[in-house]
Amino acid sequence: MFRGFAKIGLLGFGGVGPIARHVIVREQKWLSEKDYATLLGVGKVLPGANTVNVAVMLGDRYHGMRGSIVAVSGLLVLPMLVLIVLAVLYQFLDQNPYFNAALQGSACAAAGMVIGMGLKMASKIDLQAHHIVAGLATIALVVWLKFSLLQVVAVMMPLAIVANFILARRHGHTS
Template sequence: MEPSDRIRPTLWELFFNFAMVGLFGFGGVMPWARQMMVDRRQWVDEAEFAELLTTGQFFPGPNIGNISIIYGRRQQGLAGAWVSIVGLYLFPTIVTILAGFAYTRWWNVYAVQQVFGAVMPIATGLMLGTTLRLLHGMPRNVHTLVVFVITFVLTGLLVLPLWMVLLICIPLSLALSYLTPGVRASHGEA
């Protein structure tokens, strides 16, 4: 489905769907956002979601918050940005405040500690699943593979801060796209 063929979500649809993502996104909101935007609502395809994520990572703050603002703004202007971000954070804010009260009251109970410990592998699995789906939507060329591997090494193995990774990988990606004829041709250049 072409982006121009998609129905633009209303303000209510932006608010409601991002609110549901926030409500059900325990342990990691990104997989739920991707599922809602790509699979269920078909607001964007895999490549468009990857582009939103990439853009969202460039700005400070939580990636999913940035995605909701960028997408909401594209669809319904400033009002769309506002309702998307308010929807996304409404339920998590309420739940976190209530959990904070419960945490201070019942943290010494062994079962509560076990529940919090059990969430970590679930959150990790959700993020890994989202990563694998994003990999599926990436262009298949040497340029993309090189930038992916270098980014993984810099973040996963060398544990460099994000700003440093961006300072290295953005110019590298731009240079490789300029030097790789197939990548330039796919963007309409000769």
């Protein structure tokens, strides 16, 4: 498990989400696409980094407390060492216009990776109309109304719970 999460940490420059999904779902087959989306959703509403939260929950699922410690260590230790080296280099390069242009390009690529991961995950799960409406409403809250994460969770979580409850009662089962 350490090796899998170390790979996620080292290959996840610009955001570990896309590589985490690939390693957890495709390479290691620790979770199905739907289970990963569920775990990531829980990880997003908990305090802390999403992928660290997933590592804690996944490590616990397979090996208890020890698994959580190993998964989080694998995810953070090697990238932290790389980050320290890069921070030292940054002190010498921060005034270089080429370096700053490279950083801006990296930020755009990272945003694209996050959007791509979201679309890939959405294509693999059984999306229904109310899921799409909730997703679009969340995007509207963030992009146009400039809601913070806490505000989005405070608005969307109760709405999603009520919608699922109503739809489950209408169809006679839980979703």
